[in-house]
Amino acid sequence: MGLNKTLHAVGGYVVIRVQGRFLERFLNVCTKRNIYLWDITRLGEDALRCKVSLKGFRILPVVARKTHCRVRIVAKCGLPIAVHKYKKRKWFLAGIGVFLLLMLSLNLYVWxxxxxxxxxxxxxxxxxxxxxxxxxxxxxxxxxxxxxxxxxxxxxxxxxxxxxxxxxxxxxxxxxxxREMPPEVIDPSQTCDLVAKKAGVIHNLNVRAGQNLVAAGDTVQEGAVLVSGTIETEGVGVRTVHADGEVLARTWYEKTQAFSLVHREQVPTGNTKTQWGVSFFGHPFWFGKGDPFAQSQVTKQDMDWAIGNTYLGVTIHKNVYHEVTTEETPMALDDVVAQGADQIQKEFAREADSQAKFVKADVTHQQIDEETVEVTVIAEYIENIAKKVRIDSGTAEGADG
Amino acid sequence: MRKKDKTQKPTMKQKLGDLLELPADLLADVPHMTLNDNQEIYIENYKGIIEYDEHMVRLNSKGYTIRITGRGLAIYSITDEEIGIRGTILCIEFVA
The missing domain is CATH 3.10.20.310 (membrane protein fhac)
Structure with missing residues (x-):
């Protein structure tokens, strides 16, 4: 029954007021003629209000005449009525159409x-x-x-x-x-030299193939040939091999960096300001003023308007500005130097070969002014500086020995 | 099974229903009522409205009249065979 009622509501119905002396007879005749009535309420001695479908309403005058009742329309409801109403408002409909068309056409582009x-x-x-x-x-x-x-x-x-x-x-x-760029590996069948990839003092050589050109204690510059793949032997002549081995050398790293003696930290004051914006197809519009604070940090949030996964070209932006103040705390000179040295040494460790052995580090410092100190670190490592370079090309990218 | 009323002679339909052990409402065109709390009554197989206002509804049915008294009674749905009444139902009487 409930469904029947819903269907009637969609199909359109009329709320009527029936007046007459024989209302029960009116109801009986209606049911006999298959006019569906619902939500009947008695309004008094000789009147009632009820709902009737549009289809039933058309034959209602016949029933009314027969039962000597008067029928008056109170309201018209339902989908057909609404459609009929909007049929007259042509420009409203046109507006909806234009809007939909605009959205659709704008959606054809990448935004x-x-x-x-x-x-x-x-x-x-x-x-x-x-x-x-x-x-x-x-x-x-x-x-x-x-x-x-x-x-x-x-x-x-x-x-x-x-x-x-x-x-x-x-x-x-x-x-x-x-892509993880792999180091170029030189095929063992190809001939190559071992070349220094860093300047240093040779500490130890462990050559598996090739002719040593340097000895322990020698100072070499970057790019110098350490082990040659070209072997000259008296009486035999020249032959080329795939030079291989490790050349351990002492290497030095030096760096000077200025550090502040005052630790500055940005502390939020708790004041925030939110700015809203909306962008249509990549063009942002902002409401209100932006950052009202002298110092602030901003957190940005973008919300894309989408149906399912389909982006509709509209993004809502939310910028929250948090006011901050800078708090300055003076720090002890020794602490700053120690921290600075630590930081520099970490950089060295990244620069040096992954299997490099740390020997020692000298830390010196010089105070520039009240707020700045310069820290100089000289670190010594022992590491493999050999790099394979193809003999024929000479300039080819080398690989770690 | 329905108890047989001594004053009413069983019809052929009822006899057949008893024989086949079918529920009574399936066969006979007697009124079939569904009551939800005291707020709603739904009657199938009624024959017509005799009287309706917000205190009382009288319905015609096969053999007798059904009188429903209550407060604020409204007919929420009505067709040829079924009628639904809402409101506070106080009494349902069967008047022969």
Whole structure:
């Protein structure tokens, strides 16, 4: 029954007021003629209000005449009535149509490009590469063919091993995977020299193949040939081999860096200001003023308006500005020097060979003014400085010995 | 099984129903009522409205009249065979 009622509501119904002396007879005749009535309420001695379907309402005058009742319309409801009402408001309908058309046509273009997955390659460079292939803001969406674009861009950017283009409505999400560039390995069948990749003093040589050109205690510059792959033997002549081995040398690293004696920290004051903005198809509009504070940190939040995964070209921006003050705390000279030296030595450890042995470090400092101190660290390592370089090319990229 | 009323002779239909052990309402065109709390009554197989106002509804049915008294009675749905009444129902009487 409930469903029947719902169907009638969708199909349209009329709320009527019936007046007469024989209302029960009116109801009985209606049911006999298959006119469906519902929500009947008695309004008094000789009147009642009820709902009747549009179809039933058409034959109601006949019933009313027969039962000597008067029928008055109280309200008209339902979908057909609403449609009929809006039929007259042509411009309203036209407005809706224009709006939908506009949204639809604007949705045919790319309005936002997101690049995810890149760690080393800057997003700007990837965007520029994408732009060259036609993936740009304002591009017609259906002109982008993911498959061919993927191949095209991967071929052009050697650092990428994988690229995937997802079209999500007006948004294009480009997922990339960077290639781990492997060190070039020189095939043992090819001839090569061992060349110094850093300047240092030779400490120890462990040569498996090739002719030693240096001995322990020698000072070598970067690029000097340590072990030659070209062996000259008297009576036999010249032959070339694949030089191999380790050349351990003392290497020095030096760095001077200024450090502040005052520790500055930005402390939030608790005052915040939120700025809202909305961007339509990549063009942002901001409400209200931006950052009202002298010093602040900002947290940005973007919310894309999307149906499912389909981006509709509208993004809501929320910028929250947190006011901060800088708190200055003076620090002891010794602490600053120790921390600075530590920081510099960590940098050295990254620069040196992964298997380098740390020997010692000299830390000196010089106070420049009341707030600054210069820390100089000279660190000594013992590490393998040999690098294989192909003999024929000479300038070829070397590999770690 | 329905108890047989001594004053009423069982009809052929009822006899058949008893024989086949069918529920009574399936066969006979006797009124079938569903009552939800004291707020709603739904009657199938009624024959017509005799009287209706917000305190009382009298319905015609086969053999007798059903009189429903209550407060704020409204007919929420009505067709040829079924009628639904809402309101606070106080009494349902069968008047022969």
């Amino acid at each position: 936002k490009i997101d690049v995810v997955g890149n760690e080393k390659i800057p997003t700007d460079i990837l965007l520029a590469e994408l732009d060259k292939s036609g993936v740009r803001v304002g591009q017609f969406r259906f002109r982008l063919d993911e498959k061919s674009l993927q191949n095209e861009i991967i071929a052009r950017v050697p650092q990428l091993s994988w690229l995937w283009i997802n079209k999500q409505g007006s948004r294009v999400v480009v997922q990339v995977k960077e």
